[in-house]
Amino acid sequence: MDRGSERDAAPGREADSGAAGRIPLAVVVVDRDGMVSHWSSGARRLFGASREDAVGHAAADLLPVSGALPEDLYGAPTPDTYAQYDGLGPDLEASLGGHTAYATAGRARLVPHGALAGDERLDVLWWAYPLVGPGPSRLLVLAADATRLREERGYDDETAERISPGFARHTELPASDELERRLPEILPNMGPGLSGRIVSQVLELGYPVLEFSQSDRVPVTPYWGVPRRPGRRRTEPVVPQRRRPVAAVIPEGAEQDLEYAAVRERLEFLNEVSSGIGTSLDLGETIREVTSAAVPRFADFAGTHLRAAVLAGEGFPDGPPDATTVMFRVWVEHNDEPGRWDDTVPVGEAFAFPEHTPFYTCMSTGEPVLVPRVTEELSERISGEFEKRDLRPLIGGRSLLIVPLKARNVVLGFMVLMRRPDRPAFDDMDRTTGAELAARAGLVLDNARMYTYQENVADTLQDSMLPQVTPRMAGCDIATRYLPGTRLGRIGGDWFDTIKLPGSRTALVVGDVMGHGLNSAAMMGQLRTAVQTMATMETPPAQLLRNLDDLARRLGDNYLATCLYAVYDPIRGELHLANAGHIPPVLVRAEDGSSELLELPTGAPIGVGGVPFEATRVEVAPGDRLVLCTDGLVEVRGCDIGEGLAALCESAAHPAASMDAACDTIIRALNTHGGRKDDVALLMARLNGIPDDHVAEWRLDPDPREVRRARRLVRDRLLRWGLPQAVETAELLVSEVVTNAVRHAGSEPVGLRVVRTDALLFEVTDDEPALPAMLGAGPGDETGRGLRVVSRLAREWGASATGHRKTVWFEQAVAVQVPYIR
Missing domain, CATH: 3.60.40.10 (PPM-type phosphatase domain)
Structure with missing residues (x-):
């Protein structure tokens, strides 16, 4: 809210005093239905909505605190309303949603009410207090303009500062009585009873405070590896020009010690890398994150190579790699001119590294390999090991560091890091830092590999079980x-x-x-x-x-x-x-x-x-x-x-x-x-069904003489259907099956059915429930060959029993006749 607002200023001070330690706040109360019930003039100035446009309307459409508003009551806000980027405290989805009673705070980018497309978003700091007890009030929201606060503090662009809202709990709030008296003035239509209840809960949960952290970024490379001068004496602490809160005790004179700054910067670099990689279990995305993390802050070129088994998401590689181990160049990142490396070291290439190269030394020993400067002799020797590859213009004069990517003491691959000649060469401290970077990257890659492997196993299992x-x-x-x-x-x-x-x-x-x-x-x-x-x-x-x-x-x-x-x-x-x-x-x-x-x-x-x-x-x-x-x-x-x-x-x-x-x-x-x-x-x-004229059924007497009739009936039906090429085989197979049926059947008739679909289906039913068995007939046997003939000539055959009857069936493929011209 504006500093000149007397009604919305913090109690105990004049609104325009500008005294340190106080910031103007906008005040809003939300009822149990998710509607705004109280809207201060400071809220109007900050969010752009008048009291008439705000009171009685959904709070989720006006305030940047969706996490503090349970969606089951208030509904999800529209995507263009705001975008949270700095939520603090417990998970907002769980807090204040009717499950807990903790205050929460956060920071958000907000599109002001009535703003046009393309207008700049507001940087809003907010605090949300759950209100308990009788009455419709459910949530108290306080908000401040972070952009104006930063401008008033006067920091330049070279200074990295973080402003985070928080709560001062278990601390007495000065002028709490005056706050209780002034709250009805800030929020019209609020009685003293509600005002006192709100103030008591604010005191219990903690009054809003801001936490500032500031650091001057030190470039990584120029200040790394600076040794401490022998016999250096400690100086008196240097008083900084501006007061800044610190989160830890700093040794005397540390801010002027370049070695301390280099170590601190290395730790910050590794911390940033650790938080930036492994955001996904996708192996390809993880590889890109790992490779890109080193450029340009640590190196000018980074190339990641992995074993084929790792890239394919297979099981854990067996044993150390050797000269026959195939490595895939899976990603390359550099800050040289575009396309310089593409032809010589293309992504996706697979090959085995020669023994007499530093790359082979790294992957076979599992230890980092440091070459401070690649001399002309070394560049010619390395380039000579790779056929049709002139690597000399790319690696000559550069500093080379090769670090292994390991997990559980097994080398999964390695990363090649290089710096241009105009940058300081890699040193022993860089080797240690690179090894730590590779160790963290190796664990992340192994997690992604295991997930890919498990996913492949799951897919294979699922596919094998589905028909x-x-x-x-x-x-x-x-x-x-x-x-x-x-x-x-x-x-x-x-x-x-x-x-x-x-x-x-x-x-x-x-x-x-x-x-x-x-x-x-x-x-x-x-x-x-x-x-x-x-x-x-x-x-x-x-x-x-x-x-x-x-x-x-x-x-x-x-x-x-x-x-x-x-x-x-x-x-x-x-x-x-x-x-x-x-x-x-x-x-x-x-x-x-x-x-x-x-x-x-x-x-x-x-x-x-x-x-x-x-x-x-x-x-x-x-x-x-x-x-x-x-x-x-x-x-x-x-x-x-x-x-x-x-x-x-x-x-x-x-x-x-x-x-x-x-x-x-x-x-x-x-x-x-x-x-x-x-x-x-x-x-x-x-x-689709089967038309009646594609089905033929007959009843045969249990008499061997009916076999001849069955052959004639089948022949006439197939000729009527225009299938003369199927007649000979069909007659033979029907004869064998009907012969078995009339020989073993009782007194009931034998059923014969022919169905025409994309194949010919023949079914013979009799009153003998025992299923037929394929027998082994010798040279002198006169019977026992019928089912062998059926199994050899039919596309499929089978038998099933229902009640006291059985059915033997077989399918005969229908040859498709293609007309041709002589």
Whole structure:
């Protein structure tokens, strides 16, 4: 607030006194609804909003203290309102949000109320006090102009000063009675009761203070390595021209001691490097941070080389490197003219360093190598070790320091540092500093390497457990999407699957194991395998979930999962579904484009036990689409899952050019929340059906003479379908399977069905439940070769039993005839 404001000045002094130790403050009170209830004239001058524009409006839109305002009550501010850059004290997201009662302070850049685009932001210091007790008041906010404060202190640009707001706790505030008396004058409409309560809480939490720290930056290189003169006598302390607070006791005469300044600057440099590297676990970003940290303050050139195993995120390298170890030049940083190093030392190059070079010495011994000046002889020798590389113009006359990048006493790589001839050469102190820099960088790189390795392992494990879904099944088209979660490791228990069943049917499965990590992924693999096994045995959906529930309880008490299992029969145009605690699927009707959530008996999750599972049949038409997904797609923390399901229905009904495009539309519509951490599995099936004229069925008597009739029926049907090239093989295979059926069948008729899709499916059903076995027939045996012929000529074959009947089926590929011109 302005210094001339009498109403807003600090109590006990005249507002225009300008006495040291006092700064003008703006005062604001925020109520429990997040609205401004009191707004001082100083707040109007600082923030640019009048009392009429502020009182009754959301505090988050006017004040730079979002962290002190719980977002669940007040809402998040707009991105352009302010940008915090110097928050202090405890985490603001946790403080004052209704969880704790600590005062907080901070510093922010603020766009004044009514400012135009491009106007300069205000530099605001703020303090926030939580208000407890009766009444609507919840927060007291004090603010000051940091820009004006800095100008009044009169520091020039060469002086680095930090201004931080804080609190003087457990200290008596002078003139507290006067503050209690003056507060109603500063904030109109405030009674003495509220004023006294606010002042008492301010005294308890600490009155606002400012902390100043100032340092004169010393250039790194010119003052490093200056020895202390022998016999130097200590002088009397030098009184600085300006009073400045210090955070530690400084020895007498230290500020005039160049060696002390050099050591201090080295420590500050290493501290800055340590805080500037390792901000990300991404290996490439970490490499760039490590290399760039040395230029230009410590060196004019820095090049980082890493072993291939480290760069690939593989396991920890074995043993020390040797002449055969391949090193990758992963990043180069320099302050020479652009492009000077690009052709000679390109980034991404891989090679083994020759033995008679200082680079090999560093990586083989694991110790720094210092060359104060690269002589002409040495530059020629180094350049001669690299074919077709004239390094002499680049390294001649420069100071060279090579430091190893190590972790757990294993060399991961090394960093080449060089200074131009016009800078002081590296010395022993530089070698120590460079080694410390490399040691810290090596630990950061190893952390990034381990994270990359673990991420690769997780991805490999996840990919190995997810199926390779065939895009076309009998009578339906399939499209899938899988998005790993954003949690560390990204291993989850979500899965989907499509299983080919007898009778041209397809099983569609989606499931979600509760939890994350390797245990969840392992359980997912077990459950997926069990579902595949039971599905191929034609286990009905409800019974399959019951068996899966029993299996999960045998595996462990903590094994819980949800699962949705559906069987699509394209000939009957029917879905047979059962649900175990999973979110319902969406069915999009082709006739009118409408979408609906299928109402299924929910059931309990797999692993609960003692809950029955029910199955439901749903009739579908050709062209309908079935959408199954896990809850990670529709469930977002803080939002109702009903909203996500409604959005799923809406996006699933959106027309799309292809199945893949339809999946992408759903993902884009529902994957907009940045807070999604769970995995997402999405499976979409377009239920095309199989036309009636592509299916032929016959009933045969259990008589060996019916085998000839079966061959004739199949031949006539294939010729009618225009498939003469498939007749000969089909007749042979049908003859073998029907012969076995009529030989072992009882009194009931034998069923023969042929289905035409992208292949020919043949099914032979009889009333003998025992599954056939492939036998080994000798040269003199007259039987036992039928199934061997089927397995050799058919694309696929199998057998399944249901009740007291069994079905033997096989598929025959249909050769595509390509017309040609003679």
